[in-house]
Amino acid sequence: MPLNLKRLLPHRPAKTSKNRKFGTFDGVFLPTLLTILGAVMYLRTGWVVGNAGLLGGLLIITLANIITFCTGLSISSVATNIRVGAGGSFSIISQSLGLEVGGSVNLPFYLAQAISVAFYIFAFTEGWQSIFPDHPATLVLFAAYGACYLVAFVSVELAARIRYPILLIVSFSLLSAFLGATSYFRAEPLYSPQLWGNFPDGTFWEIFAVFFPAVTGVLAGVNLSGTLKKPRYSIPRGTIGAIVVSYLVYMVLAYWTSIVATPEELVTNFTVMINKAAFGWAIQAGILAATFSAALNSLVGAPRVLQAMAAHDIMPLGKFLAKETAAGEPRNAMVITGLIGIGTLLFGLGGNGLNQIAPLMTMFFLITYAVLNSVVLLEQSLGLTSFRPLFRVPRLVPLIGLVGSVFAMYLINPTFSLIATVVILALYEYLSQRQLTAPWSDVRSGMFVTVAEWAAKRVLSLPSGQDRAWKPSLLVPIQSAAALRYSYRFLEAITQPNGSLHIIGGYESGQREQMAGLLSYEQAFAKDGIFARVALVEARRFRYTLQTAMEVSTSAFFRPNTLFLPILPDSDEEKLQFIVDRAGENHLGVILYVDNPNTALGREQVINVWMREQSPDWQVGLRLPNLDLSLLLAYQLARNWRGQINLITVVEDKAQLKNARHYLNQLMELGRMPTTTRPIVAACAFEAFLEQAPQADINILGLQQRVNLAFLERMMNQTEASCIFVRDSGYESALV
Known part of the structure; x- marks a missing residue:
């Protein structure tokens, strides 16, 4: 089958100049950075430092960023090894572990992104009402959502342009905060930072669990892979750059909060940045800009993940959802994503339900990170020549990212972690039964070959x-x-x-x-x-x-x-x-195998195993004289047919009847034959007993040294059943 390169490339065709492609800064770095520098940065950094102290806060920020940094390195490595198509994480996982894994992981990830838009819009509304308390909350909520959705719906290019003023607002808000620590804007002296906190609101790991979702925006740029000029070039640089810059911002901000307020104030006052900044309104503007930006990034990225999955028939309405405009905009996927967002907003207005499912959304993000790290760890471990990324990382990097992601999942919420895992496993089972066809090969066959080779070497050494x-x-x-x-x-x-x-x-x-x-x-x-x-x-x-x-x-x-x-x-x-x-x-x-044309396999119930006389030695030894394979085959047939085995031996001397019965009983016991097995012993000529023996659906007899076709046919005719004639290899045993 010829290789279809077009199907390996991103799904959106570059039909016209209107279909603009983005570079590293505007396509990856900016959306990733603005997603990480979100509302949590403004409202929870001080709380973390107030609980954990400066060193404890820096340690929490560092541990969280180690997980995302390792994940970013893993993404960067695998992105330089494959043609990253539309859908970002879906494309990466599917090309490595198959469409079933890619779909089962990214379908919940898509829903988490689509639902998270509502969380950001609610946060935006709260920030807006802190400035304009008289404005109706519901009106602000849907106005903000409508504006955000309209920008995302028009084009990804418009969304990219809006990120620049958002970046300026966020940057100015941070500058305003840092200026608030200078003597020009601050009358009272700075505080000496508390190095290690008393953790009044929880343990170290509980504080970590609250903070960690702040840094889970590393896929914001990756999900726009289909809009990039050079995904292989831009994803590593943009993702790693955004993680490093955001880490530095959080570290500096943690130090700033430790010197502008007391630990008690940091713990009890979530708006301490507004109070301590040079211009409080700038922080409020930053919160609004950050939440709007996070919602916009999700509304731009989520439909592209949905479209990529639909293009590979992961879900119903695949052809409808996979369609796009001439400019490459996934409008149908945008409509579905928009409806999910509206439904989530209405659900949130009806009560406090959103807060209940928020941890589940984080779980789907973390599972995606864990699988992305697993992809790199698996590729490295297999040692296949197809894995030769331009950006290499030590094996320890994806291992830390994988273990850290799983650790964070069960630390944040063990119950939701288990639920998320079960959901993904159920989706994987469903998609596996669909027998999806991918236009690329993946590493699964290589993985099993490697395991088989390892097992073979181990077996040969035993x-x-x-x-x-x-x-x-x-x-x-x-x-x-x-x-x-x-x-x-x-x-x-x-x-x-x-x-x-x-x-x-x-x-x-x-x-x-x-x-x-x-x-x-x-x-x-x-x-x-x-x-x-x-x-x-x-x-x-x-x-x-x-x-x-x-x-x-x-x-x-x-x-x-x-x-x-x-x-x-x-x-x-x-x-x-x-x-x-x-x-x-x-x-x-x-x-x-001699098939009886009249009876074939009959009722598939009764198996007669014929054994030659063992005189004078009727002892059951470890090796049976050309009987092992016959007994094993009889057992196989009886198990599959749920049938009965007759062990038959014919002796010429009646004095041997007792020995023969004892021999068959021993054989049944040592061979652990089914309880329905019957021993049958007769004293007469062998061929004379053929017509007297219980009627069988198949007969198993030993094969003589010389093949005699006339004898084989005669046995089949005399027993009036199909027959098999068996010779042991010497490497089977019915007694072990």
């Missing part, structure tokens, strides 16, 4: 235990699709639930198309829970090709352990003997 680890793994040579149909039900019965099939379809030159139908059996067996693989091989003399296949398989880790051959009307005795001998040389068990 003492051999093939008999204990035995399960049916059949090599099935086929020269016509009809032959596989002939054996299908029996193969299904002896390999479920954990067996496997290695089917080799042999064809002569120019006849490949006639065998192509075999490939469909992979999916047919897979639906029944059976791992099956089909290989088509051109071969003039199929038995020699099969010999080569058996020899090569001996060096494979997941090698077949049993050769399965259906006996067909045109089977050649000499060729069968050759193949059976080669199977023995390569330590493969052998099953020759």
Whole structure:
């Protein structure tokens, strides 16, 4: 299948010059910085320092930023390794772990973003009413939301332009705060900072949990990846730059609050910045600008995540939500996001419900961060050559980001952390059943190959235990699709639930198309829970090709352990003997299947296992004389059919009847055969008892050294049932 590069590129086509692309500063740095420097910075930084003291506050800020900084580094690393399409985190996660993981993580993340708009608008309204208390709260609420939505709806370019005056307002508010500590604007002397606080409002980690959501805006710029000129270039620089600058601002601000007010004042007065700044109105303007900016960034970023998911059929109405204007604006996704925002506002007006679900929104942000760190950690651990980012980070970085994100989740709210995890796992299960098709490959196959290689090396370093680890793994040579149909039900019965099939379809030159139908059996067996693989091989003399296949398989880790051959009307005795001998040389068990055309597998209930007389030694040893594979196959059939096993042995001397019964009872006990197993002993000629034995749906007999097709057919006719003739490989045991 040819690689479709267009589908690997961002989903929005650059159709006209109107579809403007953004650079590092306006596309990533600015939205990320303004989201981090939000209302919490103005209203909670002083409270953190008042509780924890200067050193405690700086430590809390640093720990929170270590988590986001490591996450930012992880995002930067993976962004320089792939073509980041629209949707930011969705694109990154999906290209690494598959659409199922990308969708299950980012669908709640999208909803969290869409709902968080209402939180920012409520905060904006509170700030506005602190300045204009006579203005109706509901009117201010919907006016602010309408203005914010209108800007986002018109274009991402308009939103980008508005960020510049917002940046000026926020910058001036910070300048006003710092000037408030100078002697020109302050009459009383500065305070000596309290280095370690008394934590009156909670423990160190409880204060950390309150502060941490302030720094969870690192994806604000990443989510606009589809609007960037060079995502691979801009995402690392813009994201890391915004995290570093915001960290420095918080650190300086923490020091400022510790010297302009007492710890008691910092703890009890959330508006201390307004009171202590050179111009209090500038802080109020900063709060309004920060909350409006955060709402705007969410309204711009969330629809693009929704559109990217819709383009890959993650949700219903995919085609509708994936549409965009000629300028690349996801208008339909904007409408849905806007309706979610309005619904959340109405819900918030109805009571205090928003505060109850606020921690859940934070959980979805943190899970997204955890998965992004997991992507990098996994890619680094696998050591695949496809992971060669231009920006490399030590393995410790994503590990800290992952552990820190999970730690913060359960620290902030263990209950909501569990709920969020369950929601994402449920979504993953749902999307997995959808069997989504992605236009890119991901690392999941590489991950399982690496695990399998590690397991193989570990197994090979341990003492051999093939008999204990035995399960049916059949090599099935086929020269016509009809032959596989002939054996299908029996193969299904002896390999479920954990067996496997290695089917080799042999064809002569120019006849490949006639065998192509075999490939469909992979999916047919897979639906029944059976791992099956089909290989088509051109071969003039199929038995020699099969010999080569058996020899090569001996060096494979997941090698077949049993050769399965259906006996067909045109089977050649000499060729069968050759193949059976080669199977023995390569330590493969052998099953020759003779289907009774009149009864097939009958009622699929009764299995007769025929055992030759063991005279004079009727002792059950660790190795049974060509019985291990027969008993294991009988057990498989009885388990899948919920049937009954008859263990039958025929002796010539009646004096051996007691020994024979004791032998069969021992075999049943040591072999842990099902309770429905019956021992049957007769004293007569073997073939004379064939017609007297209980009627079975299938008979299992030992295979002689020489293949005798006439004997095989006679057994099938005399028992009036299908038969299998079995030879052990020496590597299976029914007694372990």
